[in-house]
Amino acid sequence: MSFTDTIYALASGRGRAGVAVVRISGPGAVASLEGMTGKTAPDPRVASLRNLYRSSNKSVIDQSLVILFKGPESFTGEDVVELHLHGGPAILAAVMEELSGFPGHRPAMPGEFTRRAFEHGKMDLTEAEGLGDLVNAETEAQATQALRQMQGELGRIYEGWRSALVSSLAHLEADIDFPDEDLPGGVAAAVAPKVALLKKEIIDHLSDGHRGEKIREGLDVVILGRPNVGKSSLLNALARRDAAIVSDEAGTTRDIIEVPMDLAGYPVTIVDTAGLRLSDNRIEREGVRRARERAARADIRLFMTTADAPMIPDEFADLLQDGDYRLVNKTDLVVEKPETETAPRLFPLSVMAGEGLDALLAELEMDVTNRLDLSGAPALTRVRHRQALEECAAALERFDGSMEPELAAEDIRLAVRALGRITGRIDVEDVLDVIFGDFCIGK
Numbered sequence: 001m002s003f004t005d006t007i008y009a010l011a012s013g014r015g016r017a018g019v020a021v022v023r024i025s026g027p028g029a030v031a032s033l034e035g036m037t038g039k040t041a042p043d044p045r046v047a048s049l050r051n052l053y054r055s056s057n058k059s060v061i062d063q064s065l066v067i068l069f070k071g072p073e074s075f076t077g078e079d080v081v082e083l084h085l086h087g088g089p090a091i092l093a094a095v096m097e098e099l100s101g102f103p104g105h106r107p108a109m110p111g112e113f114t115r116r117a118f119e120h121g122k123m124d125l126t127e128a129e130g131l132g133d134l135v136n137a138e139t140e141a142q143a144t145q146a147l148r149q150m151q152g153e154l155g156r157i158y159e160g161w162r163s164a165l166v167s168s169l170a171h172l173e174a175d176i177d178f179p180d181e182d183l184p185g186g187v188a189a190a191v192a193p194k195v196a197l198l199k200k201e202i203i204d205h206l207s208d209g210h211r212g213e214k215i216r217e218g219l220d221v222v223i224l225g226r227p228n229v230g231k232s233s234l235l236n237a238l239a240r241r242d243a244a245i246v247s248d249e250a251g252t253t254r255d256i257i258e259v260p261m262d263l264a265g266y267p268v269t270i271v272d273t274a275g276l277r278l279s280d281n282r283i284e285r286e287g288v289r290r291a292r293e294r295a296a297r298a299d300i301r302l303f304m305t306t307a308d309a310p311m312i313p314d315e316f317a318d319l320l321q322d323g324d325y326r327l328v329n330k331t332d333l334v335v336e337k338p339e340t341e342t343a344p345r346l347f348p349l350s351v352m353a354g355e356g357l358d359a360l361l362a363e364l365e366m367d368v369t370n371r372l373d374l375s376g377a378p379a380l381t382r383v384r385h386r387q388a389l390e391e392c393a394a395a396l397e398r399f400d401g402s403m404e405p406e407l408a409a410e411d412i413r414l415a416v417r418a419l420g421r422i423t424g425r426i427d428v429e430d431v432l433d434v435i436f437g438d439f440c441i442g443k
Helices: 029-037 089-100 112-119 125-136 140-150 153-177 187-206 211-217 231-239 282-297 314-319 357-371 383-401 405-423 429-439
Strands: 006-010 017-025 048-053 060-069 080-087 105-107 219-225 257-263 266-272 300-306 325-329 346-348
Touching (some): 006 089, 006 112, 017 089, 029 060, 029 080, 029 089, 125 140, 125 153, 140 211, 153 187, 211 266, 219 282, 219 357, 231 266, 231 357, 257 357, 266 357, 383 405
Antiparallel strands (some): 006 017
């Protein structure tokens, strides 16, 4: 795809700043740079100090560092100019107005620089998505995962699988379409074990507990319990701010309250819920229904009781699962400490006195870190990746049971297409390249 227009946009943050960066990309980038500076463009990748002038009266807009990146060795693959300006609104407005006056220049659409980089083969779709995630990362884990994806770690896995399937497909197609050629024996039979191994790798990759997606979106940590056990106080203590109203009156919280936070470098959302109890009040019953619904979707559940009534009520015991946390709050209000069973993830607390919170927080941090460990292979990060991989695995499953070579080849072709949609690389010419390269057909 070719682009005939030149785009420009502010590449740094909006608002007043010491320095602002305006990026220009396209066939007219050099011409607009020379037009605004009145000088020949500097050598590529050499920062030069230049005055920028208004075309109307030749007055100086600003003194800027200008850098030229010649295509295709640039971010977009086109000629790219960066103007490093003083970040005042008046200066930026004047520069944008000047750029709009050059022929073929227009403001860039959202994501258009990255789109051009993809179209010019500078990155695949997973790398482009990684770049977007890196810009939006709010925690260390999100930034680390996004950087790995932007650098191509995830795309290389998918492209490796796609290349292997293209090779297998080419062998099958050769066996079908050129039976009279002098091809190596057992070509089609040799494909089956390779496909089976690749299918296992894809299924293992899918069985990751949605780790990559949860790093992007955050884990849900839901606090559950009867009214007035201290759920809102715990939310405020974990969030280190008054996010929820705390009152001695039972049933103060009627709806879901969410607080995003950074836990050991990972994104989590702490969720306060309505008190669990049977009630004739319609609004309170709706709050309990929503609490149950959110508990069913939670990644981590914190069941909270009090020292004077440490057991979870029978009518809500069905919510408790293995691995859930048991928090016994208000231990400072009883003279004799209650004898509670010894169990994993059971924590006596006094949220108001700040007792036991450090131990709970340390356990939560360890739990989240283990669930979202970044040390292994890169994980898929989007629903569209998962859907495409599931489609690929289903096609390979059909391939296993296919008795007709033509149908088997079609299943491999569908699997290749599904993988190609993840990276954005779908090309039937790849199959022909392997056929003619491996077998020298037509010699």
